[in-house]
Amino acid sequence: MDHLDLDRFDKAILTTLAEEGRISIADLARRIGLSKSPTQARLRKLERDGTIRGYRAILDPIQLGLDHVAFVEVKMSSTSEAALAKFNAAAASVPEIEQVHLIAGNFDYLLKVRTADMRAYRRVLAEKISTLPGMSSTSTYVAMEAVKEDGLADVT
Template identity: 70%
Template structure:
């Protein structure tokens, strides 16, 4: 895949960082075949231009006891811009919502919810998700196993 703003070194930097965000600049430089200074300059440019949005630790939710995953289809009563903005703002406030995507389908949003148990999920659904602005209905799908959960690694 061709990314017009990224040469092969930039693409290599992004691919390596997507797998190991804590790699040293020296090791990164060695792996992409440049010296440390130009690698560091490229890294700063990729950060400044927004290709690298930030760095964070990947926390294992299972070790925290958050092994119940549900996907929730949400249909809204109102899909005008103001209603969508209100729903989006409210979703961002709920820690149990791990991901939220607006969908082009017969429903409006797909939410990934992570809790400790089915009973905790039921409470989150009843007390939080169902009371979000403009929610008309929800439909839940419980995940039995995560087969693949990774960040962007494919096209680079």
């Protein structure tokens, strides 16, 4: 995959928007040290080329009653491209699965699953995760506390 050459203004735009997605163009321009027109042009380019994939509200899962986080190691019975594609599509359709990562290691996938409590997690595991195509076994790790979960990466 080709990476873009981002200058300090592009990086400043990305860092600012990652922290404060609803900032106005005028405030963004002021913060990064450019006028509105070039800031807006750079922002549109970053959106067009896919560096900025979209904007959304960051919801507080605790306020929504989704306190329970489990990480699930998944071992597959087959790692053929067809088997992985079927698993990917099915896992992506399970709303309780927040993240799906294909892993190089002793297992094949790592899932982040968020539910209201252990009872709800056990139901999701039994009725949804365990029925995903191609799955051989799972191991569950329950998170006690989220230390960092902001999703912000350093673009500098």
